[in-house]
Amino acid sequence: MNETIDKGRRQLLTAATTLTGAVGVAFAAVPFLASWKPSARAKALGAPVEIDISKLEPGGMLKIEWRGKPVLVVHRTPEMIGRIGADDSLLADPGSNASRQPEYARNPERAIRPEYLVLLGVCTHLGCLPQNRFTPGASADGVLTASWPGGFFCPCHGSTFDLSGRVYAGVPAPTNLEIPPYSFADDNHIVIGLDPVKEA
Numbered sequence: 001m002n003e004t005i006d007k008g009r010r011q012l013l014t015a016a017t018t019l020t021g022a023v024g025v026a027f028a029a030v031p032f033l034a035s036w037k038p039s040a041r042a043k044a045l046g047a048p049v050e051i052d053i054s055k056l057e058p059g060g061m062l063k064i065e066w067r068g069k070p071v072l073v074v075h076r077t078p079e080m081i082g083r084i085g086a087d088d089s090l091l092a093d094p095g096s097n098a099s100r101q102p103e104y105a106r107n108p109e110r111a112i113r114p115e116y117l118v119l120l121g122v123c124t125h126l127g128c129l130p131q132n133r134f135t136p137g138a139s140a141d142g143v144l145t146a147s148w149p150g151g152f153f154c155p156c157h158g159s160t161f162d163l164s165g166r167v168y169a170g171v172p173a174p175t176n177l178e179i180p181p182y183s184f185a186d187d188n189h190i191v192i193g194l195d196p197v198k199e200a
Ligand code: FES
Pocket: 123, 124, 125, 126, 127, 128, 154, 155, 156, 157, 158, 159, 172, 173
């Protein structure tokens, strides 16, 4: 995986330059808008967001917002990674052919590095936030049975997804949970909204 930071920085600088141009136009149009905040504007435009994952324990999940949508980052344990694939015959789109993800995340783990899953926390049925139900087996609330291998559960209409966010067949959600573009700035930081640098 070649993810040199320098090119990523160059892309960010290009984005920042573009943004500066846009802000300049805004100032010309509204000269007395003294409280303009480029960072807020950058966020609204969907600028990349960097996440510190150094404290994300194996088995844990964190949620941030990017472009107004929740992004979930899961630190999968080796045991969780080992469970991926066990239910492929029960999935609606195990190869992620009809689902949305960058090409570099179209694999069984749907990830650049198998230990980190990054996906939009937006159910592909009607947009609810899926819950993390990573523990296998029947759930205390009775909605998941003994055969549940762990994954995501959407409480709105009962759609279920595996530990890669791949949807089970026969539930309301039509496709797998979407993977946004992302890359690793280093071992402790993921940048949402920025693709990895391709090898020359
Ligand atoms: S919104 Fe998730 S199952 Fe309907």
